[in-house]
Amino acid sequence: MLSKDTVAFLCANGGQLLDAAYPEVLGDAVRVPIPCASRLDVVHVLRAVEQGARRVLVVACPAGNCRSMVGPDEAERRLHRAAALLREAGSHAQCILARAAANAPEDLRSTLAASLEDAANQIEEAPA
Amino acid sequence: MAEIPRAAVIGAGPAGLAAALKLADGGLRVLLLDAEDRLGGSPFEFGCKATDRCANCYACLTLQQIRDVQTHESIEVVTAARVTDLTGPPDGRVLHIGDRQEPVSGVIVATGYRLAEVETARPDYGLSAVPGVGTALELEKRFRSGSLGDSPPRTLAFVQCAGSRDSAIGRDYCSRVCCTYALRLARAIHHRIPEIEMTLFYQDLTPAGAGFDALVAECESIMALRRGLPAKVYQEPGGARPIVCRADTLTGRISEEPYDEVALSVGLWAREDPELESVLGLAKDEHGFYEGSSQHRVLLAGACRGPMSIGEASEDGRVAAAELLRRVGTTVRGAVAIIGEDEHAEAVARREGFEPVRARAMSGVAGAFIAETDEAAVPVVGGIFVGRRADAEEEPLPPHVRSLYSKSGYGKAQSARRVAILLDFWAPYSRIAHEKALELAASRTGEKQRTWILCRHAFTGEQGLEALMTQVRESGTAIIHLPEAPEVESGLLTYVDPGMGKRQELKVDLIVAAPSLGPTSGQLLDLDAHHLNGRARLGAAHPTETPVEELQPPSNPHLGLSGTPREGIHVIGWLRDPGTSREAARRAEAAALADLATPRQGGRAEVDPAKCAICLTCIRACPHSAPVAVYDEEREKDVSFIQPEACVSCGLCVSLCPASAISHSSHSDESIARNLEELHAE
Numbered sequence: 111m112l113s114k115d116t117v118a119f120l121c122a123n124g125g126q127l128l129d130a131a132y133p134e135v136l137g138d139a140v141r142v143p144i145p146c147a148s149r150l151d152v153v154h155v156l157r158a159v160e161q162g163a164r165r166v167l168v169v170a171c172p173a174g175n176c177r178s179m180v181g182p183d184e185a186e187r188r189l190h191r192a193a194a195l196l197r198e199a200g201s202h203a204q205c206i207l208a209r210a211a212a213n214a215p216e217d218l219r220s221t222l223a224a225s226l227e228d229a230a231n232q233i234e235e236a237p238a
Numbered sequence: 239m240a241e242i243p244r245a246a247v248i249g250a251g252p253a254g255l256a257a258a259l260k261l262a263d264g265g266l267r268v269l270l271l272d273a274e275d276r277l278g279g280s281p282f283e284f285g286c287k288a289t290d291r292c293a294n295c296y297a298c299l300t301l302q303q304i305r306d307v308q309t310h311e312s313i314e315v316v317t318a319a320r321v322t323d324l325t326g327p328p329d330g331r332v333l334h335i336g337d338r339q340e341p342v343s344g345v346i347v348a349t350g351y352r353l354a355e356v357e358t359a360r361p362d363y364g365l366s367a368v369p370g371v372g373t374a375l376e377l378e379k380r381f382r383s384g385s386l387g388d389s390p391p392r393t394l395a396f397v398q399c400a401g402s403r404d405s406a407i408g409r410d411y412c413s414r415v416c417c418t419y420a421l422r423l424a425r426a427i428h429h430r431i432p433e434i435e436m437t438l439f440y441q442d443l444t445p446a447g448a449g450f451d452a453l454v455a456e457c458e459s460i461m462a463l464r465r466g467l468p469a470k471v472y473q474e475p476g477g478a479r480p481i482v483c484r485a486d487t488l489t490g491r492i493s494e495e496p497y498d499e500v501a502l503s504v505g506l507w508a509r510e511d512p513e514l515e516s517v518l519g520l521a522k523d524e525h526g527f528y529e530g531s532s533q534h535r536v537l538l539a540g541a542c543r544g545p546m547s548i549g550e551a552s553e554d555g556r557v558a559a560a561e562l563l564r565r566v567g568t569t570v571r572g573a574v575a576i577i578g579e580d581e582h583a584e585a586v587a588r589r590e591g592f593e594p595v596r597a598r599a600m601s602g603v604a605g606a607f608i609a610e611t612d613e614a615a616v617p618v619v620g621g622i623f624v625g626r627r628a629d630a631e632e633e634p635l636p637p638h639v640r641s642l643y644s645k646s647g648y649g650k651a652q653s654a655r656r657v658a659i660l661l662d663f664w665a666p667y668s669r670i671a672h673e674k675a676l677e678l679a680a681s682r683t684g685e686k687q688r689t690w691i692l693c694r695h696a697f698t699g700e701q702g703l704e705a706l707m708t709q710v711r712e713s714g715t716a717i718i719h720l721p722e723a724p725e726v727e728s729g730l731l732t733y734v735d736p737g738m739g740k741r742q743e744l745k746v747d748l749i750v751a752a753p754s755l756g757p758t759s760g761q762l763l764d765l766d767a768h769h770l771n772g773r774a775r776l777g778a779a780h781p782t783e784t785p786v787e788e789l790q791p792p793s794n795p796h797l798g799l800s801g802t803p804r805e806g807i808h809v810i811g812w813l814r815d816p817g818t819s820r821e822a823a824r825r826a827e828a829a830a831l832a833d834l835a836t837p838r839q840g841g842r843a844e845v846d847p848a849k850c851a852i853c854l855t856c857i858r859a860c861p862h863s864a865p866v867a868v869y870d871e872e873r874e875k876d877v878s879f880i881q882p883e884a885c886v887s888c889g890l891c892v893s894l895c896p897a898s899a900i901s902h903s904s905h906s907d908e909s910i911a912r913n914l915e916e917l918h919a920e
Contacts, residue, residue, distance in 0.1 A: 117914065123796065127301040140917045145841065145905050149889030154910055161914050174292035177796040178888035179803060179861040188893070211298040214286035216382050 112137040112222070116165040117158040121147045123177050125169030127212035135215045135222075139167065146178050147171070147185035155192035159203045165229075166192070167206045169218060175211055182209055204229050242267050242312075243343035243566055246333050248321055248514070251279020252296070252548045253540025254348035255303035256555030257562075261346075262312040264563040269333075269340055270307060271319040277304045279350050280541075281548045283375060285382040287422040289429040294449065295422055296548035296795045303552070324517050328534040344535035344562045347518060347528065348555055351541040354401025354409070354505040362470040363400055363502055370480040370499045371471055373400075374416075377501040378423055381430070390431050391498030395482055396420045396438040397468055402505025402545075403441055403704060410708065411525055413505040414545040414699035417444045420503045421457045428460045436461035437497070439468060439484060442719075444699040447547060448793060448815035451666045465719060471500055488719055490737040506545040523701075537562055544701050549799050553828045560831035564589075574830060575600050575609035575621040580811060582826035583622050592830065597621070600807070603864075603883040607806065620806040622829045635664055638728045639751045642674055647750040652681055658731055658744060660751035661693035663723035668816040671752030672697035678750075679710040689715040690744060692724060692733070700818045800829040803861045805884050808832055841887045841904030847877040849899035856880070856891035856900060865891060 112118075116139035120126045126143055129136055140163070144150060147170035155166050168189055170182035186207050193205040206225045210217035243266055247258045250272035258270045276282065284297040307313050316335065323334035324345070333342045356365045356373070364371040374396060380386040398420060402413040417440065424436050438461060443454055457463060466487040471480050479496045486493065508526030515522070519532035527544045531537070539558035540551040574587050575597040587594040597609035600621045609618045640647030642659065651657045659675045661668070672693070679689045689710070696717055698704040711717060724733035724744075731744040791802045791809050799815075800808040808829035811822060845856075847870050856865040856878050864884035870877045880891070880900070892900045 117917075123302060124298075127298075127305060130305065131301055140914070142910060142913055142917070143905075144889065144910070145902070146888035146890065149893055149902065149905055151893045151907065153907060154914075157911050158914055172286070172288040172292045173290060174294070174792070174794060175288065175298065175796070176794070178886060178890055179792065179794070180859075180890065181888065184890060184893070209288075211286040211288060211292070212301040213284070213298045214288065214382075216384060217286065217288070220384075 112139040112165075112167075114138050114140055115163060116140065116167055117142060117161075117163040118167040118169060119144050119147070119150055119154065120169050121145070121149075121171065121181060124171040124175070124210065124212050128169065128210060128215060128218060131212070132215040135218050136167075146176065147181035148176075148178055150185045150188055152188050152192045152195065155189065155205060156195065159196060159201055163203060165204045165206065167208060167222070169208050169210060172209045172211055172214075172217075182207070244269060244341065245344045245346065245562060245566070246271060246321075246340065246342045247346045247348060248272075249279065249348035249350055249540070249542070250274075250277040250307075250315070250317075251348060251350045251540060251551065252281055252300060252303065253350070253542075253551040253555035253558070254279065254346070255300070255307055256552040257346045257348055257539050257559040258307055258313050258555075259303065259310065260556045260559035261562065262310050264559065266312070266343070266563070266566065268310075268313045269342070270313055270315045271321065271335060272315075272317050273319060273349075275318045277307065277315065277317065283379075284548075285378055287426040289426060292795065293422045293426065294447070294549075294793045294795060295419075296552065299548070299552065299795050321514055321517060324533060324536075331534070343566050344537065345518065345533075346537050346539050346555070346558050346562060347514075347520065347531070347542060348539040348551075348558075349509050349511065349514070349542045350551075351506040351545065352509045354413075354507045356400045356502055356504055359401050359407045359409070360404070362472075363397065363468070364471040364473070364480060364500075365400075365502060368471060368473045368480045368500075369478050370497070372499070372501060374420055374423060374501040374503045377499070381423070381427055386427070387431050390434050392433075393435045393437070393497045394427075394499045394501065395497040396424060396436070396501050396503060397471070397482070398438065398440040398503045399467055400502035400504050401507065403698070404505075405708075409505060409507070409525065411701070411704045412444055412545070412699040414444060415547050416503040416505060418447065418450065418453065418547070420501075421453050424461055425453070425457055432460075438463050439482070440465060441467055441487075442695040442697065444695070444697055445667055445669065447549065447799070447817075454667075488721070488736040506541065509542060535562065535565055545699075549795065550824075553799050553824065557824065557828050557831055573609075573616060573618040575607065575616075575618040577621060580622070580822075580826050582823040583810065583830045586827045586830040592619075603805070603881045606883065620808070620832065622800075622808045622810060622826070635751055635753050636726050638726055639664075639749045642671060642678070642750045642752045647748075648674065648678060651678055651748055651750050653684075654748040655684075655686055656688045656746040656748070657682065658690045658692060658746045658749045660724070660731075660749065661691065662695065663692075663720075663751065665752050665754035666816075667695070667697075668752050669697050669700070669818045669821070670816045673700065673703060673818045675752075676703060676706045676710055679715040680706060680713075682715075683713070690746070691715060691717045692720055692731070693717070694719065694721065700820055703818075798828075798832075800825050801832065804863055805886070806832075841902055842882050842885045843880050843887065843889065843891050843900050843902050845878045845880055846899050846901065847873060847879075849897050850877040851897045851899070852876045852878060853896060854878075855894050855896060859894050860891055862886055862888075 118139045119142050122145050158166050168185050170185045189205050208218050208221040245261050245266045246269045247254045248271050258268045262268045278300045281297045281300045287293040287295050319335050326332045333340045402409050468482045468484040470483050480500045483494045518536050521529045523529050528538050528542045537558045539555040573593040575595045577597050584594040595609050595616050599610045600607045602608045607618045609616045661671050724731045735742045800810050810825045810829050865878045865880045867876045868879040889902045892902045
């Protein structure tokens with residue numbers, strides 16, 4: 111179950127529709143609507159972390175399903191850049207890109223589960 | 239002021255939802271009714287079948303359509319609704335929904351299909367009787383919920399045509415969508431749970447759209463595809479597994495094999511609703527699908543007319559809605575460019591009040607294109623590119639083989655004595671080729687004429703083709719399924735019979751085959767590959783050496799079956815997908831009637847010319863060709879300008895602009911930051 115320390119950027123044709131139909135998947139995460147994943151900018155991710163987010167999630171369409179063709183790839187590129195900047199700055203905030211169509215809550219769930227498990231492992235492996 | 243006319247749409251599946259949106263966008267008030275207590279129809283049951291890529295099943299679009307319907311101010315939705323009567327004179331019809339009475343100017347019936355009753359129609363398949371036997375839809379639900387992955391079967395068999403293509407139960411028609419459904423589902427399952435060994439038993443693999451060859455090729459590498467349906471599925475004696483008993487119709491071998499699970503691909507049957515049929519005067523075909531209505535302005539859309547895919551049903555809904563708009567008298571007027579020749583597109587355009595313009599190229603934006611003809615530049619509201627087959631001399635067919643599409647092939651074959659028709663071997667799977675082959679075989683009625691059709695998979699997934707195939711078989715045409723192309727010499731075919739494993743020789747007078755399809759070299763002058771797949775703008779006509787496959791627009795559910803990333807531009811015909819003549823006509827109709835207005839999505843991107851460095855980043859990146867360079871007289875320099883008619887407001891250019899010169903009217907950086915602050919403050 112996601113809490114309010116997760117910020118989820120949701121595209122209009124995928125993430126927002128999925129969230130409207132299956133709101134339980136994102137739980138208490140803070141939702142930020144964007145028209146397409148390609149609208150995501152590095153600064154949006156940094157701003158979310160600045161506001162206290164420990165996890166930034168972008169829900170984009172699967173490849174070949176984006177209304178604007180390149181949204182998920184663009185979002186991935188920028189999310190990687192933001193994650194690198196956050197690491198450089200010493201932040202442990204997690205950046206997650208989930209590619210899930212509007213009718214695929216299970217894809218979002220499995221991406222989240224895998225990412226949360228990764229994060230838990232990283233915490234376990236981190237030196238005390 | 240005259241009251242805005244109201245139309246009713248009965249059924250809120252993909253066809254009904256699309257029809258309601260089209261009618262409402264066309265200026266009517268719409269009453270959308272559904273017997274269920276939710277919207278979405280049958281596709282609401284389907285999950286996403288994407289792997290690393292979208293599977294183009296269109297199921298996800300249902301949620302988008304539902305959102306658009308629910309937020310459209312001209313659409314009223316009534317669920318759990320029963321239509322009980324339609325009364326009044328033709329110009330004053332009143333629809334009765336229980337106690338409620340609504341004046342309507344027209345009605346669209348889009349009540350969809352029902353799944354075949356396999357338990358009763360094919361009890362020998364063991365559904366609900368043999369442990370481990372279920373439907374493919376049940377399997378999909380378990381897959382999506384994760385329970386299939388929690389305890390996966392080691393072996394899984396798909397059985398196609400459960401309840402269709404079966405004359406013994408009076409269902410001698412192909413349900414058209416089941417093969418693609420099962421193959422997409424199997425591919426998705428393999429993607430997540432690769433340890434499951436899968437087999438699919440089929441009569442013929444029937445494609446429901448573009449990309450079928452690639453889908454089959456991919457599935458051949460991950461599972462066994464075996465010709466021949468089971469005679470029965472029974473419980474393993476002393477065990478719990480289902481046994482599939484069948485004869486391989488390619489090799490003739492009989493086998494009885496246990497599987498951990500069997501998933502039946504259930505056929506599509508006509509929905510039965512005697513009250514609605516009586517009220518609306520609906521006529522039915524021999525299989526119960528609706529053919530028409532005796533009532534004024536009652537139109538049909540979607541799978542209630544016959545099996546069709548989700549994308550096709552949506553398209554069908556839009557076409558029916560456009561027809562109703564025309565009859566009510568609210569059609570938009572203008573001119574539409576048609577690049578290439580298509581009599582259907584031209585006829586529909588004319589009928590709808592559009593002036594078809596035969597053009598060589600186009601430029602401009604949705605609603606305000608300029609079409610270049612041989613004589614002049616003409617303003618048009620939209621454009622349709624029509625891909626045609628290759629020139630005869632360019633067909634990549636072996637020597638001694640003539641084209642099925644040419645007069646020297648098809649024409650001569652009508653009178654020749656012994657004719658072999660070869661399909662699928664030297665070209666991608668083509669539904670039009672199968673249709674033409676059956677038509678040719680049916681036309682050869684001479685006493686001494688013999689016909690052989692050699693193919694990988696016979697296609698009958700179109701209304702009337704199953705009956706046509708039965709007819710030609712009964713009149714002596716042999717249909718031979720071969721996995722590989724036969725060897726061809728002059729008047730002689732040699733192939734290995736899969737059943738006997740022996741070489742066979744077939745002496746014929748004429749060999750015709752389906753060549754690969756694509757635009758003619760002349761048309762390549764008209765097509766700009768970059769425009770079609772959305773990487774750059776549509777330019778003037780110029781030669782291109784781009785391979786044909788790269789000319790094809792991307793498959794994407796958001797673009798529909800004919801749309802391109804460029805608003806107002808559609809691609810149909812051979813270039814898009816070599817469908818049957820009926821499909822081609824429908825696609826041309828849909829393209830000619832497509833929405834040519836600006837998309838509904840809110841907001842748009844705008845350039846601040848003072849900041850624009852005309853670096854061309856936005857112009858190169860925009861998939862919709864919305865930004866263009868214009869001369870700014872005030873600043874005496876070129877600047878980027880985003881054409882609002884072409885902009886779908888995705889915001890890509892806003893995020894890419896290195897000079898931060900582009901802002902988004904509804905999703906600016908500031909508004910997103912404010913949104914984050916407010917949400918966190920909560």
